[in-house]
Amino acid sequence: MKLTLLIWRQQGPDTPGQMVEYEVDDISPDMSFLEMLDVLNEQLILSGEDPIAFDSDCREGICGMCGLVINGRPHGPNSFTATCQLHMRFFNDGDTITIEPWRARAFPIIKDLTVDRSAFDRIIAAGGYVSSNVGAAPDANAVLVPRQSADSAMDSAACIGCGACVATCKNASAVLFVGAKITQLANLPQGDPERSRRAVRMVAQMDLEGFGSCSNEGECQAVCPKGINLSNIATLRREYNRGVRSGAK
């Protein structure tokens, strides 16, 4: 396949960026999208140009490090598919493809297609955990957990922290990400003692980081590679309300 790529190039956080056009040829439909970019980068290196900076690691859709806005949609055209799992057979010979970074005030651009998502780590540090020191745990079967609760918790826990939900949201809201962690731990007896404090503190940190509010349009669920459900946002609101009313800080 022969493709025209329009790629966002930006040298650093404080320098202006622009879309730059590149041509790639001999692209195999079996390549992944990131391998197609690897091929382009090899060409750029050999011609002495600075290759395009993008993040990726596991390349099997679980680490959450990759993330490109492809033709206007985070992670590209396919549902339940992270960028690294997208393959070139879903494009046609002669296509023009635009490739942009996640755009959100809370995810400042580092270089080209690489952004800083450390805000997510700070939100988790604010309360996305169970306070259980090593050595103090009771036997694993001492506390019964209904299967349905464990299954619901796992549905939420499947979040890979990629940030596509933020990237697609017109408000750059992070409530799907935050809601998923709050919901996972609220569903389990182990997470129950801290649920109020957790919700209040995580939401406060989320606001502090500059993420926007939610206006219920559901784009986040539509682009989530793991299909995290909007109900996690409803749970976040319920938990937050409960936390505020309980006076948690």
Added chain:
Amino acid sequence: MVVQTDVLAPERPVEQDIFRVANNDWRPQPPLEGPLADQWAHRKDEYKLVAPNNRRKRTIIVVGTGLAGSSVAASLGELGYNVLSFCIQDSPRRAHSIAAQGGINAAKNYPNDGDSVWRLFYDTIKGGDYRSRESNTYRLAQLSVNIIDQAVAQGVPFEREYGGLLTNRSFGGAQVSRTFYARGQTGQQLLLGAYQSMMRQVDAGTVTTFPRREMLDLITIDGRARGIVVRHLITGAIERYAADVVVLATGGYGNVFYLSTNAVNSNASAAWRAHKRGAFFANPAYTQIHPTCIPVTGDHQSKLTLMSESLRNNGRIWVPKQAGDRRPPNQIPPEDRDYYLERKYPSFGNLVPRDVASRNAKQVCDEGRGVGESGLAVYLDFHDAIQRRGKEYIRSEYGNLFEMYERITGEDAYETPMRIFPAIHYTMGGLWVDYDLQSTIPGLFVLGEANFSDHGANRLGASALMQALADGYFIAPYTIANYIANASPEPVSTEHPAFDEAAEAVQARIHALLAVNGHRTPRDFHRELGHLLWDEVGMSRNEAGLRRALACIPQLREEFWHDVIVPGTPDNKNYNLEYAGRVADYLEFAELMTIDALHRTESCGCHFREESQTPDGEALRIDDEFSYVGAWQFAGVGKQPLLYKEQLEFAFVHPSQRSYK
């Protein structure tokens, strides 16, 4: 590159020519006394402690944030130490432990099916083909039960029964069900549990995280590990950090083969730099190859994806009888197919162990009978199972795997056979550690896949997560305290000449990489090295091939330093600069791995030497000669390394030849 192989005389003795033996009976630590079951408890009672008010005065560097790194950072933070946690990713949560699918073993015996600590220990040491220490392996089995307790307390959503109790499944040949799992994402859930515990300590002020940093050197002062030099991967700044203890939890070296199931940023550099500073490297030849991966489709491929081995329960593996038969699989009649595993191993058939399945797939492909565009694949055919049990049954068992296969290959495996091929996916070798997980450099501890300790020559399924978390949650916090209490390291400054020397060397190397300005990309060199190692130091090894590799690697290294091209500058995000540094290290490390494979003329576990097999082609271990851990000391790039043989003693189990008959 043309290599003159005819000048190599295979009958030359390996020793003296390639390496030197420094010590045939190396005894780096006193043997542990008493029954296996009491050894860890006794050892813990002997350890010295650090008082709570003194812990915050002690700084511990942890490099890597996978299961081992995150768990040890969290544990040490909870105890009150000042912990500095480094990772190369943008967030600690991305470390490659996250990709582990199947599960984690623990000798809980919840199913009441006869499991015990002893059985888990025995399965592990036997599965490792009797090339690991009894004491370490037993401790691992003991601690397995605590790991599950800890993970559940953190909110890890393991699979449960309707009554609310935890459920188990069986895995990899064990006769009991001892594997705990969270759908197909067990690694992800365990890692997020450890990561969240670590982030809780960030909030508490005991742990500081340093993401997007790559460790480029280890600082030793007066023979002790005292700090690291890292490169900030965004600004390019060379940073120095001093500490009382350095912990490496930097994973395995599978990516030396270029293609593996590892993440693309997984690398050997931190371990290799520590090795060059004096840490011994043990058993580098022990690399595990998983038989059921999605095959390579072309030179552009950047990584391989694992498919659960459980598919072999219902799929039949075959290739065409005739080399070069390019007909589509559905047009090849049964009489023209070779179900080679069923033919060669009638009793085990398609369910032979991983190493046997992998070696046979390579063999039929070497004969020109491989399938697919590249010829490097075999069919895994579900046609008969679908006929027998119906499509719905197969969908209920493997639906997610068939979907994953279709996403990557674009093929519907209900209609056409899957194509599979073996891939590198775990490395049992690693930096040598003693029972305390301390390397040969005092103050340098090595955890998880980065050390060599518990899996011998072959790791059993669902035990990588177990080992990484046992090391991080339950072993290292005790042994590190003991080290600090005994050594009582004096404070050091990052202005110490050792830091200056290391930082200058790191800078010089970066400038050297940028200055070559040749014609080949780092990826191009990496790919060539990977092909070479896969062919000669892969699933099946022989002296001639290993010697060929040993002749090629230094030439490729030489060529790399004359012809690599790394554009850009050192002072910003420059992925190819990072990558070039890792490839340069692989080009050194690969030589040691090959020497280890060449010196060990027996077959054991995943290390199959063609010269050492039974008359019917099975791996033949030679205990009289090779029942030792091969620990290598660095002597200089391209110089003969020194071998220390830590003899393995079996007081509680009797090594037997593995048999699949």
